[in-house]
Amino acid sequence: MRSTWAIIALIVAATAAVIAPPMFQRGPGPAGSSDDTVLLFTVWGMPFEDRLFEDVYADGYSALMPGVRVDYRRYGSDLLQKYNTWHTLGRGPDVMRLRVTDYHGMVARGMLEPLTARIADADSGISADDLADFPPHIMDILWIQGELYALPEDNAQYGLFYNKAIFDAYNAAHPGEPVGYPNADWTWEDLRDAARRLTVRSATGEIDIAGIDFAIWSWPFMTLFAQAGGELWDEAGTTCLIDSPAGVRALEFLRALQREDGSYRVSLGRNSPTGPDALFAAGKSAMYLDGSWRVPLLEIVVPDLDFAVSPLPRGPSEGGRPAVVSGAVLWGISSRAAHKDEGWRMLRWLIAQEQAQAYWDALRVAPPASTRIMNSPAFRSTRGLKDRDGEYLLPPMSEEAFADRAAWLLHANQPDRETGKPPGFVPVGLYQTELEERIQEMLEAWLSPTNTHDAHEALARVVSRLHAVIDRDRVSKRLPRVIRDR
Numbered sequence: 001m002r003s004t005w006a007i008i009a010l011i012v013a014a015t016a017a018v019i020a021p022p023m024f025q026r027g028p029g030p031a032g033s034s035d036d037t038v039l040l041f042t043v044w045g046m047p048f049e050d051r052l053f054e055d056v057y058a059d060g061y062s063a064l065m066p067g068v069r070v071d072y073r074r075y076g077s078d079l080l081q082k083y084n085t086w087h088t089l090g091r092g093p094d095v096m097r098l099r100v101t102d103y104h105g106m107v108a109r110g111m112l113e114p115l116t117a118r119i120a121d122a123d124s125g126i127s128a129d130d131l132a133d134f135p136p137h138i139m140d141i142l143w144i145q146g147e148l149y150a151l152p153e154d155n156a157q158y159g160l161f162y163n164k165a166i167f168d169a170y171n172a173a174h175p176g177e178p179v180g181y182p183n184a185d186w187t188w189e190d191l192r193d194a195a196r197r198l199t200v201r202s203a204t205g206e207i208d209i210a211g212i213d214f215a216i217w218s219w220p221f222m223t224l225f226a227q228a229g230g231e232l233w234d235e236a237g238t239t240c241l242i243d244s245p246a247g248v249r250a251l252e253f254l255r256a257l258q259r260e261d262g263s264y265r266v267s268l269g270r271n272s273p274t275g276p277d278a279l280f281a282a283g284k285s286a287m288y289l290d291g292s293w294r295v296p297l298l299e300i301v302v303p304d305l306d307f308a309v310s311p312l313p314r315g316p317s318e319g320g321r322p323a324v325v326s327g328a329v330l331w332g333i334s335s336r337a338a339h340k341d342e343g344w345r346m347l348r349w350l351i352a353q354e355q356a357q358a359y360w361d362a363l364r365v366a367p368p369a370s371t372r373i374m375n376s377p378a379f380r381s382t383r384g385l386k387d388r389d390g391e392y393l394l395p396p397m398s399e400e401a402f403a404d405r406a407a408w409l410l411h412a413n414q415p416d417r418e419t420g421k422p423p424g425f426v427p428v429g430l431y432q433t434e435l436e437e438r439i440q441e442m443l444e445a446w447l448s449p450t451n452t453h454d455a456h457e458a459l460a461r462v463v464s465r466l467h468a469v470i471d472r473d474r475v476s477k478r479l480p481r482v483i484r485d486r
Contacts, residue, residue: 035067036067036068036069037067037068037069037339037342038068038069038070038071039068039069039070039071039094039095039339039342039343039346040071040073040092040093040094040095040337040338041053041057041058041070041071041072041073041093041094041095041096041346042073042074042075042079042082042093042095042096042097043072043073043074043075043096043097044074044075044076044077044079044097044098044099044329045074045097046365047074048385048387048393048394049074049363050074051362051385051386051387051388051393052358052359052362052363052385053072053074054072054074056355056358056362057070057072057350057355058070058072061346061349064349065345068342070346079098080098080099080102080106083096083098083106083111083334084109084111086334086336087109087110087111087334087335087336090336091334091336091338092111092334092335092336092337093333093334093337093343094333094334094337094338094339094340094342094343094346095331095332095333095343095346095347095350096331096332096333096334097153097329097330097331098150098329098330098332099327099328099329099330100138100141100152100327100328100329100330100426100428101327101427101428101432101433101436102433103142103149103150103330103428104144104237104428104429104430104432105430105433106149106332107144107149108430110335111334111335111336112149112150112332112333112334112335113149113332113333113334113335113337113340113343114147114148114149115147115148115149115150115151115332115333115344116146116147116148118344119131119148124344124345124348126348126351130351133370133371133372134151134152134369134370134371135152135155135369135371135413135422135424136422137326137412137413137422137424137425137426138152138155138328138369138426139152141426141428142330149332150330150331150332151330151331151332151347151351151369152328152329152330152331152351152369153328153329153330153331153350153351153356153359153368153369154328154329154359154365154366154367154368154369155326155327155328155366155367155368155369155412155413155424155426156291156292156293156326156327156328156329156365156366157291157292157324157325157326157366157367157409157412157424158219158223158289158290158291158292158312158324158325158326159289159290159291159292159309159310159311159312159324159408159409160182160186160191160287160288160289160309160310160311160312160313161280161287161288161289161290161294161307161308161309162181162182162286162287162288162307162308162309162310163280163283163285163286163287163288163305163306163307164181164306164307164308164404165283165306166198166209166283166286167179167181167198167286170197170198170286174197177197179193179194179197179198181308181310182194182287182310182313183310183311184310184311184314184322184411185314186310186313186314187313187314187315187316187317187320188224188227188253188313188315188316188317188320189316189317190313191212191287191313192253192256192257192261192263194211194286194287195210195211195212195257195261195263195264195286195287196211196261196262196263197211198211198263198286198287199211199261199262199263199286207262207265208284209283209284209285209286210263210264210265210279210284210285210286211261211263211264211285211286211287212257212263212264212285212286212287212288212289213264213265213267213276213279213280213285213287213288213289214264214276214288214289214290215267215275215276215277215290216266216267216440216443216444216447217436217439217440217443218427218435218436218437218439218440218443219289219291219325220254220289220443221250221251221254221439221442221443222325222427222436222439223289223312223323223324223325224249224250224253224254224315225242225246225247225250226246226321226323226325226425227250227312227313227314227315227316227320227321227322227323228245228246228247228249228250228315228316228319228320229245229246229315229319229320229321230242230244230246230247230250232427232429232432232435233429236482237429237430237431238430238431238470238474238482239467239482239484240431240435240462240463240466240467242435242439242459242462242463243456243459243460243462243463244459247455247459248455248456248459249316251446251455251458251459252455253316254443254446254447255446255447258447265279265285266447266449267279276288276290277290277294280298280307281298281301281302281305282302283305289312291327291366292309292365292366292367292409293365293366295309295364295365295405295406296363296364296365296384296394296395296397297394299395299405300392300393300394300395303395307404308403308404308405309404309405309408310408311324311408311411311412311423312324312423321416321418321419321423322416322418322419322423323423323425324411324412324423324424324425325425325426325427326412326424326425326426327366327426328369328426329366331347331350331351332347333347351369353370353372353373356368356369356370356373357370357373357378360373360378360379360382361378361382361383362382362383362384362385362394363385363394364382364384364394364397364406365394367379367406367409371413374409374410374413375410379406380399380402380406381396381397381398381399381402382396382397383396384396384397411423412424431466431469431470431473434466434469434470435462435466438462438465438466439462441462442458442459442461442462445458446458467482467484470482
């Protein structure tokens with residue numbers, strides 16, 4: 001076993017490379033005639049994803065289409081800013097990758113080409129069966145006034161990671177009171193009890209192994225809020241609803257983990273030597289909340305870490321519901337694109353089963369937005385991703401590892417036995433980015449050891465500040481202020 005600090009250093013370095021990729025622009029691409037149609041294909045993503053997006057998608061499509069050359073470009077986290085700038089200058093990509101959290105704002109600014117008529121075209125469209133293959137909870141949020149402006153590529157999900165060795169060691173020491181591995185039937189009470197019992201303290205009382213850990217950002221709160229029955233926005237998307245009993249329950253649950261149980265080791269840093277991701281990798285946390293993208297990264301950096309992932313708990317035993325927060329990456333066409341028809345042909349190719357399967361088979365950072373693939377035998381193992389020298393960038397997944405590493409991803413799209421609805425949801429809205437920034441600020445203050453504010457006050461402050469932003473934006477657009485009764 002590698003030393004704790006060596007593991008921490010490795011996980012921090014690898015995560016930093018993933019979260020903050022440098023801009024990449026490749027050269028002229030496959031050889032071709034100067035008369036070729038050149039499609040601008042832009043992505044936001046991680047450096048290792050070039051081996052899929054460039055080699056398989058860009059070069060693969062160019063090879064299939066005589067007279068077409070794909071100009072592949074990957075950018076970092078500033079891609080939305082570039083899209084905005086290009087749009088203002090009257091140009092844009094022929095095929096563009098975008099985050100679902102940016103989707104509604106881009107539509108409102110007229111940046112995306114409408115796709116509904118193209119989808120319905122008898123000769124070059126998409127069949128009803130293929131359209132129905134996309135997870136409904138993603139498609140529902142993409143329809144805007146009867147129009148679609150992008151189609152989904154993947155569906156990243158939030159899960160409950162757990163260190164099996166820590167569970168096993170506890171149970172060996174407490175055979176009469178074992179703690180079972182997490183599962184989809186767990187409630188908040190089950191999570192809290194397990195975290196409390198699995199916490200290990202040093203002789204000085206400091207947490208040596210945390211029962212539960214996670215980074216402070218918007219997803220933990222939105223997860224708990226939804227599980228407590230909350231809705232983020234009103235139907236118009238201009239009134240925030242987190243200042244509610246569900247919001248109070250979510251904040252009080254976090255405080256109970258921190259202050260009453262002492263099982264949550266609060267860390268205000270992400271991707272740092274003391275961050276929760278690095279500490280889980282080093283065996284310093286029994287349970288850990290994170291996204292599906294963390295699974296292959298942990299495997300390649302700490303191959304001997306004995307961990308598995310479970311669906312999230314259902315929520316509180318009284319009044320709770322199953323809810324799995326998730327995200328998505330979409331394919332669209334700029335409304336300023338030079339080659340919209342050819343861009344649509346490539347987009348349609350990208351969402352076909354073969355390319356969707358290649359995405360999971362190579363990357364495994366998120367399941368593809370295809371219910372058929374997720375329910376097929378092909379989902380149960382992957383070949384991984386190698387660099388051009390044959391070294392693994394992301395490891396393969398054997399069918400034997402499926403139960404621990406990927407089976408949990410099926411839960412979000414399966415109807416719940418009690419509610420009849422799939423637990424998965426994607427938080428979006430015209431002002432979703434602003435909301436998530438303020439949720440993070442709220443959590444940092446709420447989980448400060450010196451904080452004495454109550455939950456209602458913390459939530460009301462977020463809502464008040466957010467509504468002020470929304471109203472200023474509407475005034476700037478010469479829209480009326482929102483009349484709110486709260």
